[in-house]
Amino acid sequence: MDFPTIKDQLTESDPQSFLTAVLENEQDEESAIIFSQTLEEQFEQNVQYLASDETISSDDISNWKQKEFLVVAQTIDGDYIAGTTEQSFVIPVSLYKEDIETYDLFLSDFFIAYTSGTLNSSILPKNESL
Numbered sequence: 162m163d164f165p166t167i168k169d170q171l172t173e174s175d176p177q178s179f180l181t182a183v184l185e186n187e188q189d190e191e192s193a194i195i196f197s198q199t200l201e202e203q204f205e206q207n208v209q210y211l212a213s214d215e216t217i218s219s220d221d222i223s224n225w226k227q228k229e230f231l232v233v234a235q236t237i238d239g240d241y242i243a244g245t246t247e248q249s250f251v252i253p254v255s256l257y258k259e260d261i262e263t264y265d266l267f268l269s270d271f272f273i274a275y276t277s278g279t280l281n282s283s284i285l286p287k288n289e290s291l
Contacts, residue, residue: 162186164276168269176231176244179268183233193237193286200232204241208256216256233268240284244268251284260284 167182183196208217222230228245232252235241239254249271251262262282264271274280 164272180233204232
């Protein structure tokens with residue numbers, strides 16, 4: 162997937178606009194990361210199901226949504242990739258708060274860094290073509 166081109170196409174820097182632009186492009190069936198419009202609901206259900214003091218809470222999600230938080234993708238291992246207008250998050254499938262990786266990059270820049278191999282993540286699969 163050509164994230165620099167997607168970045169150039171964006172007229173708004175918000176997660177929903179990013180996801181819409183990505184979904185307009187064909188996804189590689191072999192990709193380790195799947196983009197979907199329906200992940201947000203699944204994510205919120207998992208947050209409720211796995212609720213504990215160490216995991217993400219509904220209150221955390223409410224606070225993030227004030228900055229247009231949206232889950233945009235999921236890895237083949239079940240980890241989530243989400244973003245706000247200013248940051249990107251890699252959230253492990255376990256939903257443990259202390260394991261969340263936060264990057265001060267908008268989603269398009271996050272994926273550009275990831276696909277170019279300049280992003281360090283202990284959760285995401287090593288750079289594979291998206």
